[in-house]
Amino acid sequence: MTDKDLVKKIKNNDRHAFKELVENHQKLVMNTCKGFLHNEDDAHDVSQEVFIEAYRSVKKFRGDSKITTWLYRIAVNKSLNFIRDNRKHRRLSDIDIMTGKNEKHISTHLNPNLPDTEIENRERSRVLYSAIDELPTNQREAFILNKYENLNYKEISEIMNKSISSIESLLFRAKKNLQVKLYNYYKENL
């Protein structure tokens, strides 16, 4: 069944059609959320919220855009809201990491049994996520949609409601900013 047919049925409260929609697009939503949240558990929770929101507001969906464009928009908004709402919690957990209260973090860095590559990869992840998180919101959004979902400029412009040239510019600046952060980090730490 096409997405259009599925949406028609979902508007008539067809649960099977909704289930099929979720199964078809679970990966798309999860990857997008993961790009923002860097954590599989959080991405899983927020992805569920995305589909719940989609179910609630399906009657408002007019079909002007593709269903995937609509889902991407909800996923981005839900992810950004989650980050904003949990910023306080994250600051406290950062303090726990710095003061050594976060046992998981301690075990990562002090556990002599972990292979070096595992420790190095975790550090690289930390550096990458920190660099992505420091990007301005628009640049971050464009970068995640491009890199995590392999969307082209046109697709991203439809999701973000911006011109293709704006998206080109956002992506260029995002990559430049990332480049500077990563280069400076490794220049000082190697």
Next chain:
Amino acid sequence: MDCKEVENRIIEYIEKTLPEIIEMDMKAHFENCENCSRIYNEIVKTYDIIESDKMVGTYPYFADNVITKIENVNKSKINGVLNPENFSFVFSRIAITGIAAVIIFIVGLYILEGSLPFDFFSEPDYLAPENVTNLLLSNL
């Protein structure tokens, strides 16, 4: 090509979006500059984390869990609207807010006017001593 130019193009080099001639210059620089080569290798490994982050499979029962959550939310909404305990809780909140508003209004008037709108503390005129005396005398 110097190190600064290489620094400015590393991600384009990783993504293979540079013109061929510049790509060749960069490659030659990495072969001759140990520092840039080391930094480049680290950045490549870091950038590659994006690929390894992407989901490969899907969660089984994900769709079922979403549907269950929707059904639970619908049930609790119905219960919330029809639950009399919720209604009395809301009513008491409104009542307390109203009373608090009245008290604040009275205190505000006292502060502005320097007196209460109705004087609790002075006795009514008919209880003034001279009036009581007159009343008693008139009834004798």
